[in-house]
Amino acid sequence: MFRQLSKRPWLIAIAISLLLLLWLFSGGLFKAQDTATADAPAPEQGPVNVEVTWLEASPMQRQHVVQGQIEAWRRVELRAQVSATVNRLDQDKGSTVKQGQLLLSLSGDNRPAQVAKGEADVRQRAADASGAERLRQRNLVSTNELIRLQSELAKARAELDLARIQLGNTQITAPFAGVYDQRMVELGDFVQPGQSLLTLVDISQLKVSAQVAQQEVTQLKLGQPVRVELLDGREMQGELHFIAAAADPNSRSFRIEVKVDNPQALRLAGASATLHIQTGEALAHRLSPALLSLDKAGRHGVKWVNEQQQVVFTPVQLISVDNQGAWVSGLPHKVALITLGQGFVEPGQQVTSQLAKGDS
Structure with a gap:
C-alpha cells in the first residue's frame, strides 16, 4: 500500500x-x-439558610479591666542625720513594730555632754536676764544691757535645742506602725549624714496603682468600688481613692490608685494584680466572642436578621470579656443574632432564618 x-x-x-x-x-x-x-443563564439560587438565636438586652455592671501593681500603703527609708557608729540593733528585720518604737541606736559620742553644757548655759543666761529685768525696773540697768542679756538667753536656748536634736538623732524610731523590712547597716558600721539605715513599710493597707487610657478616665470617680484579682485567683475589695490630674506625657494615660484594706497583713506588696473597676449599670447583650466579626472599616460588630429577613451588621462596643462570654452594647434591645452561617452572608443579603436548636 x-x-x-x-x-x-x-x-x-x-x-x-x-x-x-x-x-x-x-x-x-x-x-x-x-x-x-x-x-447560558446561571441557575437561580434561593436565599441562604442561617440559624438565629433571640437575644434580649439585660442590665450588667460596666467595668474597666486594667493591670496594676500592688504597693505598700506607706514606705519610708530612714537615713542617718549625724555622723556616728551603729551602737545597737534594737529590732530584727521582718518584725512588726509600733509607732515610736526604737529600731536602731547610734553612738552618742559627746552629744550628751553638749546637752548638759547647753542646759547649764541656759540656766546661767536665764538668771542674768531675770536679774537685769529687776534692776531695769529700778533704772539700775540700761535698756540695751537688758536686751543683750535676753538675746544671749535666746541664743543659749537655741543651742540647747540643737544639741538635744543631735542627741535624739542617734535613736532611730518608727515614724508609723509597720514592718521593719530592710536594714542596710550592721553593728559597728560608721555612718554619715544621709546614709540609708533601714526601711519601714506599712501594709495594714495596700494601694494598687495602674494606668488608665485617656478615653476611659472620664468614667471614673473617687470612691468607686474596685475588685482586685490576684495572680493566684484570690480577690480583695477596694475603692478608687486617687486619679491623676494630668496624663503621663509619654503614655498619655492617667495614673490611678486603689486603696485596699489588708487586716491580715498579707505580704503582697510588689506583686501584680488585675483591677475590675465598676463604672455603673448599663443594658447590654451577652454573647460568645466567636460571633464577633469585623467590617471593612475594621470595626467589631455582629450580624443579625431583621423583620424583612435581611442580614444587618451592627458595630458594637466591647464592654468586658471573660471565660464565659462577652458583654457588648450598641445592638437593638431584642435581636435575632445569627449563630450559624454568618460567615457566608453579607449585610443586605436576603436569607431564610430558623431558630437554633434548643431555642423556642
Missing part, C-alpha cells in the same frame, strides 16, 4: 488536506459549545 501511495503523491496531499479540515472543524465545534455554555 505504501508503495502504491509513493507512486501516487497526489493521494497523500488529499489525505493531509482532509485531516486538516477535520481538525479545524472539531476546534470550531468545541468553541461554539463553550460559548453557548458561557452565555
Whole structure:
C-alpha cells in the first residue's frame, strides 16, 4: 500500500488536506459549545439558610479591666542625720513594730555632754536676764544691757535645742506602725549624714496603682468600688481613692490608685494584680466572642436578621470579656443574632432564618 501511495503523491496531499479540515472543524465545534455554555443563564439560587438565636438586652455592671501593681500603703527609708557608729540593733528585720518604737541606736559620742553644757548655759543666761529685768525696773540697768542679756538667753536656748536634736538623732524610731523590712547597716558600721539605715513599710493597707487610657478616665470617680484579682485567683475589695490630674506625657494615660484594706497583713506588696473597676449599670447583650466579626472599616460588630429577613451588621462596643462570654452594647434591645452561617452572608443579603436548636 505504501508503495502504491509513493507512486501516487497526489493521494497523500488529499489525505493531509482532509485531516486538516477535520481538525479545524472539531476546534470550531468545541468553541461554539463553550460559548453557548458561557452565555447560558446561571441557575437561580434561593436565599441562604442561617440559624438565629433571640437575644434580649439585660442590665450588667460596666467595668474597666486594667493591670496594676500592688504597693505598700506607706514606705519610708530612714537615713542617718549625724555622723556616728551603729551602737545597737534594737529590732530584727521582718518584725512588726509600733509607732515610736526604737529600731536602731547610734553612738552618742559627746552629744550628751553638749546637752548638759547647753542646759547649764541656759540656766546661767536665764538668771542674768531675770536679774537685769529687776534692776531695769529700778533704772539700775540700761535698756540695751537688758536686751543683750535676753538675746544671749535666746541664743543659749537655741543651742540647747540643737544639741538635744543631735542627741535624739542617734535613736532611730518608727515614724508609723509597720514592718521593719530592710536594714542596710550592721553593728559597728560608721555612718554619715544621709546614709540609708533601714526601711519601714506599712501594709495594714495596700494601694494598687495602674494606668488608665485617656478615653476611659472620664468614667471614673473617687470612691468607686474596685475588685482586685490576684495572680493566684484570690480577690480583695477596694475603692478608687486617687486619679491623676494630668496624663503621663509619654503614655498619655492617667495614673490611678486603689486603696485596699489588708487586716491580715498579707505580704503582697510588689506583686501584680488585675483591677475590675465598676463604672455603673448599663443594658447590654451577652454573647460568645466567636460571633464577633469585623467590617471593612475594621470595626467589631455582629450580624443579625431583621423583620424583612435581611442580614444587618451592627458595630458594637466591647464592654468586658471573660471565660464565659462577652458583654457588648450598641445592638437593638431584642435581636435575632445569627449563630450559624454568618460567615457566608453579607449585610443586605436576603436569607431564610430558623431558630437554633434548643431555642423556642
